[in-house]
Amino acid sequence: MALLEVNNLHLSFGGLQVLHDVSFSVEKGEIYAIIGPNGAGKTSILNCLGGFYHQQKGEIAFAGDDISHISPDRRAASGLARTFQNIALFRGMTVLDNIKLGSHVHLKTGLLGAAFYWGGAHREEMKLRDEIEDEIIDFLEIEHIRKQPVSTLPYGLQKRVELARALAMRPQILLMDEPVAGMNAEETEDMVRFILDIQEERDLTIIIIEHDMRMIMDISDRIMVLNFGRKIAEGSPLEVQRHPEVIRAYLGTKK
C-alpha cells in the first residue's frame, strides 16, 4: 500500500478550475517531484494535502486513512510536515525557538502543567531540546546561528531553518515547496545534499515542488508533470524528459 494516495482530486475556486482529476500515489521512502509551468496547480496540491484548500471531489489517503476532512493542524500532527515557497518562519523568534515549535506537537504535558512550567513540563522540554540540538541542528549545520533571530539571517539559511523546523516535527512525509528557489549555486548544492541525506538517513518520504530542473532530475525517484491543473505525465526523470506532452507544455508547439 502506498503511503500517500490521492484519487481524482478536483479543486476549483468559483469558475476557475485549478486541479482537474489529479491522481497519484507516493511510496514510502520515495522522493516524489511535482513539476509544471507556473499556475499549473502545484502549490494547490500541497495546500490540499495540508488541509488549507478543500477539494470539491476526490480523496486523500495517508497511511491508509482518509484525511480529506481533517483540520490542517491535525494533519500536521499526524505526520505531514511542510516547508513553504515564501519562507514562513516566525520572524520575531530565534532559530532555536522556531525549531522547537516544530516539536510542539510532541510535547505531551497538559495545558495546566505547561502553563505554569512545572517539573514535568520542564524536564520534557529539556530532553526535547537536547534531542533537537543533537540531531537536527548538527545535521543541518546551523549550530552557529542557533541563538540568532531568524529575520537577520540570509535567505539560504532561513530556508535551512525552515527545513530544520519541519524535521523537528519528526514527520512521515515532508512536503517541500520550492526549497531552492532564489538560491545561488552553492546554497542549492547544500540544500540538495541535505535533502538526499534526510531521505537516506531518516527514511523520510519527500514530496517536492521545484522549478530547478537540473536539481529535480538529479534527486527525484519519480516525477509528476502538471499543466493547467491536469496531470500530463508521470514516471522516472528519464521518462518524463522524453515525454512528448511534457516537451510541448514547456517548449510550446510549432504552429
Next chain:
Amino acid sequence: MEFFLLLLTSGIAVGGVYALIALGFVLIYKATSIINFATGEFMMIGAYIFYTCSVLVGMPAIPSFIVVMAGAGLLGLLVERTILRHMLGQPTISIVMVTIGLSSILTGVAEMIWTSDFKSFPPLFPRAPIIVGDLIIRSNLFWGFVVAMTTVAIFALIFKYAKVGVAMRATAGDQMASFSMGINVRSMFTLAWIFGAIAASIGGLIIGNIGGVQPNLGGIGLKIFPVVILGGLDSIGGAVLGGFIVGIVENLAGGYLDPLVGGGAKNVAPFVVLVLILMVRPYGLFGRKEIERL
C-alpha cells in the same frame, strides 16, 4: 519635591493597573489582530461579579477572586465562540464594530442585572497605608499595583515559556505556518479571548476596589487606549511601559497643571503625549512596523 514624589508614586501605582488592562487589549490583539473595544466592559463585568460574590453572596475575597477569573474566562469564551468565530475573514472594521456593539450590550445587561446605582465593595486589602520613607501610599493603590503586576508577570511568563504561550505567539506570527506545526489556531483564538477577558476583569476588580463600580466603569477602557497604542498593540512590555507613562503623566498633569487651568488637564495630558509620541513613532514604542492603524 515631596509633592512630586507623591504624584510619581501614585502615577506608577495607577500605571501598573493600566498596564494590566492594556494587557487585556494586547493578549487578544496579539493572537487575533482584533482590537477589542469591549475590554472596558469586560473590566466592569469582572468588578460586578466580585461585587455579587462578596457583597450579595457573602463569599470571602479569595474565592470571589477565583469566581471573577472563571466568570471572565467564560465570558471571553462565549464571545469568541458565539460571535467572533462567525466573523472570521470579515474586514477588520466590521469586527471592530461588533466589539463596540458588544460593549453597549454588556453595559445594558449590567444595568439590567445590577441597576445603574453606584456599588462599592468591602475593602479587599489591609487598610493601613504603606509608608516608604516620607511617602505615604494609599493601601488600595499599593495592593492594586501588586496584584496587577503579579498578573502581568504571570501572563508574560506564560507567553514566553509555556507551550500554550509559545503556540499563541506562533499564531500571532503566522497562522498558516502555525497550522503546519500542528497548532490548533482556532483554539488559540479562543484562549486569547479567555486570557484577555481575565486580564481585563482583574483590572476591573482593582479599579472597582479603589472607586466602586457602576455600569459605565467600562469608560476607563477608552482611557487605556492611549496606553495600548503607546506601547504598540502587540507588545506586553510595551503595554507595561505605556501603562506607567500614562499613569505618571496623568498624575503629574493633575497635580501641577489642574490648579493652573482649573481642572481637566489630568484627562487630556495622556492624549497629548500619545499624539506627540505617535508623531515620532507611528507604530508605538514597541509595536511591529507593519501594524495596522485604525
